[in-house]
Amino acid sequence: MPGGATFSDEDLLAIEARMREVIAADQAFERHEATPREAQDLFADHRYKLEIIERVTAGEDDSELAGEVSDGGSVSYYQNGDGFIDLCTGPHVASTGRLGHFALQKVAGAYWRGDERQPMLQRIYGTAWATGADLADYLDRLVEADKRDHRRLATELDLVSWPEPLGPGLAVWHPKGALVRKIIEDYSRARHEAGGYDFVFSPHIAKSVLWETSGHLDFYAEGMYPAMELDGVTYYLKPMNCPFHVMVYQSGQRSYRDLPTRYFELGAVYRYELSGAVHGLLRSRGFTQDDAHIFCTRDQVASELASLLDFSVSVLRAFGFDEFQAKLSTRPAEKSVGEDVLWDLATEGLREALEAAEIPFTVEEGAGAFYGPKIDLDVTDAIGRAWQLTTLQVDFNLPDRFGLEYVGADGGRHQPVMIHRALMGSVERFFGVLIEHYAGAFPSWLAPEQVRVLPVAAEHQAYAESVAGRLSAAGFRVSVDAADEPLGKRVRSGKVAKVPHVLVVGGDDVDGDTVGDNARGADGPERDVPVADFMVRLADEVEARR
RNA sequence: GCCCGAGUAGCUCAGUUGGCCAGAGCAGGCGCCUUGUAAGCGCCAGGUCGUCGGUUCGAUUCCGACCUCGGGCUCCA
Known part of the structure; x- marks a missing residue:
């Protein structure tokens, strides 16, 4: 904006009034094509639009640009009656009079091109519908979602609170909330006990050497609370449980006969989430993962993944979720570790597991972690919203970094494959999702007061x-x-x-x-x-x- | 962390265009009422108006910084 001015919520009224005028004028939208040269002249004063034109001209093709300009050598733009011009691939409705059932909702910052290293621009959010009734329905759904807000219900039902002196993203559990949590955890433990898991426990802090070996200090440092110095030794609060489970595995010699070994822990971890990202129980700085680490042979990877997925879905069903979708994330294009054969083995194992479980999934090419492919499993709640809960991640990195071994049938030493699995994800987050799913009306088996x-x-x-x-x-x-x-x-x-x-x-x-x-x-x-x-x-x- | 906005009692919210003791409902305490299905009546208590500075004769109100929260972005269990 000129002079560095910014939009605030109050401007929305004026903008909306102007929009109604344009709609009332029923201005036609005209589509035009231009050469990149012409387009540059047309948008000479628009730094960001020039950037889009430039990228298109350079033949860069990514999905984000595809929505804004046409491919091929030309650039398309639309113009309407009062001279407003903007780049767009289209299509548009024929004229502004075809619009009308809309509401402007909020002003928010957004990084240019979605990249936090880029400057932050402002975005005005609105919603538009074919009919006034559709718009009203949509706005009603927002009100309904607000009624289910777990932060509101957690307060009203005396379950959890976030006392100011604790800090952002840190909650205390009141007796009723703690009772529900205990039921959830007891159920989880019972299922894991029956499911062939061994229970382990680990402390909340460890010396820096553990995190150096695991690599967390290299690739996860910004998510960790700062170092604690004691007697000349540096300790870190744990952001993940995996290195501790690795220590348990390493405490003795393992035979192929011991595999798969499945360690389970309700492990509290602490992560330095960005202050703007913290959100009630759904995104907190201290949370408890229902974390399992499975050590297995290469041959066991596929069947282990299939059984992990079945187990996860079965537990989630007990909590009233019966609709699932998954994302399968494959090897990143840039740096990643592990042999190709292992990646293929694991990625195919994940795919087969999803197919066998008949869970619809999309493939996110290149979205896997650098250390292995993964499945993220979403559940759909009572009002149709998707929540990501379960994550299954294959890891070729930690076994290598810690030099994990087992003795094979051939008497030789082999490296096991490690699978990370968080089922509910975090107990806190899961509890928050359950509150919203049930709108606070827990079924009898979970209700603190039956x-x-x-x-x-x-x-x-x-x-x-x-x-x-x-x-x-x-x-x-x-x-x-x-x-x-x-x-x-x-x-x-x-x-x-x-x-x-x-x-x-x-x-x-x-x-x-x-x-x-x-x-x-x-x-x-x-x-x-x-x-x-x-x-x-x-x-x-x-x-x-x- | 960044953009926009908000912080008044345990909760939900009025209010003060700078000035007498800052209000309500619910919740809480004490009485009365003794009740067959979604709010009986009365009284009492409860607030450094987020914190710290500044402007002013005077600040809960205006300005600044900070803290916390909300909506987004980024990230993510």
Whole structure:
């Protein structure tokens, strides 16, 4: 902008008003083609547009440019009635009068060409739809997503908070949030135990030599908290668990008979995320990976990847996710380590695993890490948003750097292949995604409070407590809300707290050993349910993870 | 880290175009009410108006820096 001025949100109103004028004028869009020479004259005052023209002329062809100018030697641009001209491949609608159902949303910075080394420009975000109803639907979906915001719900449901004195991206877990987390972790541990994993533990800090050997100080230093000096020794807080698991592997001699060896740890790691990137539980600076490292032979890579993928999908299904998509990232064009045969073996192994599991995937050419190819697995939540959770990464680098070995059937020493696997990704992030997926209404098996018993009046208090006592003895999480407030208010509190079952007990129930069940999501109360029947019902619900 | 914006009670928010003791609802505490299905009534307590500087007779309000948060970019579990 002239004089270094910037746009702010207040300018959006004026811009939107001007847009409505242009739309009302129904100006036709005209498409023109020009030679690069002519185009340069036309956009002589536009530094960035000249850059685009120059790159096109130089024959550089990448997807980003393809959206802005046509290929072949010519440059296309559009002009409308009041003389506005801009580069574009098109197509455009015939005239401005065809538009109209739009909303300008926000102003934000964006690096030129998406590169943080380039200058930052401003971008104005808007959305446009074919009809006013479509636009309204879209805006409603944004409101719905906002209602599910895990930061809002975590506060309202008293699950987690982010006290200022801790620092950005660092949370404390309140009793209810911690209870849900414990259930999640217990389930994870149980599945891993059944799935042939060995559990390991590792400390939060290690001497610099570990990170030098692993290479993290070379390629991951900017993501690590700064060094701690103690007794002349330098320590680092761990950003990843893998080097520790390597230490466990290296603690003894390994035979091919031991492989695959699968180490599992809920390992807390700390990463120095950019301050602008931190986002509630979804992106924090301290988080707990459900991290596994698998050491196997080359021959085992394909089958191991297939079983890892099956295992991951099976665990995710238990948490209510049933739609998956994956990205398969292949060898980067620039620097990478490892033999071609290994890359091919691993990449094909990943592809076959995805195909066998019938998970739709896209191939991201060259998007793999320098040390190996990977699969990133997304789940779709209840309102259709995709969340990346699981990552499976094959690593040819660490076994080499640490000189890992196993003794083969031939009696010789061989290098194992290492596979990194985070299933939920991070427990914190997974919890945040679950909150948004369930809109805070956790299914009974996860709900911190499964049942709340409300005596109609004080005289029913003893009965309410006896019902709660029986439920509690059966292993359910239950509380009693005494009759200090009117029943309606207490029912409302229970509903607002998203308790799966709010039980009302009064004189009829005392006589019949029954409860009135207000199941979350039901139209109304169900009266006179025998306590024994309710317990069976709840047990089924928990068992089925509904 | 960068661009734009925001910080008022535990939560959600009013408000002060610079000036008397800064407000409400919910939540909390204490009473009353004893309740059959989504907010009963009253009282009380709770705020260095994010922090530190500056301008001013006077700053929660204006200016600056910093901190934190939000939306993006980059990055990513």
